[in-house]
Amino acid sequence: MATRIPNLQITQVVDGDTVKVALNGKTESLRLICVDTEESYSNTSKPVTAAGKAASEMAKQYFATADGGLAKVDVEFDTDDPVEVAVEKHRDNYGRLLCYVHKDGENYNLKLIQEGWSPYFMKYGRSRLYHRQMTEAESAAKAYNLMIWNPITNAKIPCRNYANLLPWWSMRGSIVEDFRLSEATTGALSVRLQYPKILAASENAKSITIFCDLQAGINKWIGSNALIYAGSVYHKLDLWIPDAETDAMAPLKRLIEKRYAGQGRGYVYISGKVEQYKSKPQIILRNLKQFSDFPP
Numbered sequence: 001m002a003t004r005i006p007n008l009q010i011t012q013v014v015d016g017d018t019v020k021v022a023l024n025g026k027t028e029s030l031r032l033i034c035v036d037t038e039e040s041y042s043n044t045s046k047p048v049t050a051a052g053k054a055a056s057e058m059a060k061q062y063f064a065t066a067d068g069g070l071a072k073v074d075v076e077f078d079t080d081d082p083v084e085v086a087v088e089k090h091r092d093n094y095g096r097l098l099c100y101v102h103k104d105g106e107n108y109n110l111k112l113i114q115e116g117w118s119p120y121f122m123k124y125g126r127s128r129l130y131h132r133q134m135t136e137a138e139s140a141a142k143a144y145n146l147m148i149w150n151p152i153t154n155a156k157i158p159c160r161n162y163a164n165l166l167p168w169w170s171m172r173g174s175i176v177e178d179f180r181l182s183e184a185t186t187g188a189l190s191v192r193l194q195y196p197k198i199l200a201a202s203e204n205a206k207s208i209t210i211f212c213d214l215q216a217g218i219n220k221w222i223g224s225n226a227l228i229y230a231g232s233v234y235h236k237l238d239l240w241i242p243d244a245e246t247d248a249m250a251p252l253k254r255l256i257e258k259r260y261a262g263q264g265r266g267y268v269y270i271s272g273k274v275e276q277y278k279s280k281p282q283i284i285l286r287n288l289k290q291f292s293d294f295p296p
Contacts, residue, residue: 002129003077003086010070013063015040016055016117019101021075023087031096033078034134035112036121038148038160047158051148055117063103073108076100078128089193093232100129113137116146119162122173125180168263175267179211179295186295188269195235202274202281209271209296210237210283217261218244218253226253230270230283238282239270252288269295 011027012020016037020029037059038052063071077086077099090098101108112118113134120127120138127134142149148162179188188209189197201208212230218241220227226244231237244253260268269292272283283290 005075029096034127035118074102116141123169125176182295214260215266236280
């Protein structure tokens with residue numbers, strides 16, 4: 001049975017797929033998983049669209065109460081981890097809780113897909129709980145030209161190019177699913193989900209294999225050395241490429257740029273000794289054999 005926290009007070013509706021709730025005496029931002037409504041305000045590289053603004057207004061009305069306040073909701077995690085583990089473990093790169101939201105028995109994430117406010121967003125993995133329902137909901141929303149799938153809506157500029165995005169998200173979702181299926185037997189560690197194990201290994205300079213996302217490619221150059229942030233602000237892990245501008249390192253650098261960065265695979269298995277450097281885990285990359293598309 002999936003982990004739930006019932007009866008949490010919404011304190012703010014940020015946009016169509018992000019709300020804030022009161023939890024354990026503080027305000028927590030929730031990033032609703034497997035959905036991605038379009039943007040209603042400009043804080044990312046994604047375009048602000050008419051559909052995004054409409055989704056934001058819909059969400060504010062949906063979570064409003066008759067007395068002018070905001071509703072209480074149940075939060076559900078895509079896991080059966082104990083609540084205290086789920087709250088610590090299931091967060092995105094910005095520290096937001098990754099979850100489903102239920103109001104009055106209705107799955108709001110699923111509603112967004114059913115009504116065409118959002119595609120089934122599997123860029124970071126398929127839904128463990130609602131994969132079939134969400135797949136069927138997206139198919140029906142497309143068939144009936146609902147909201148973002150309506151040619152009139154998508155004719156407005158700017159808009160999102162779902163013809164390019166959906167196949168890419170699906171590929172990434174399949175890679176994550178392969179990792180999940182092999183996780184118990186291979187020993188590969190997800191940077192987000194098994195970060196404490198990576199930290200423990202770094203304290204003893206152990207050789208490990210991590211499963212990480214290189215979508216952003218090389219993040220920083222320090223002299224002729226390249227630095228990749230393979231984790232996040234919440235789960236810090238660096239990949240260091242010494243002498244990255246030399247001919248010897250050129251194939252490794254090209255592999256990252258051409259196969260994993262941008263709209264490439266993103267996900268990769270990296271093997272090597274993990275050590276502490278400036279209080280952060282770090283793996284030094286020296287050869288192509290440290291990279292693999294497959295679990296060890």
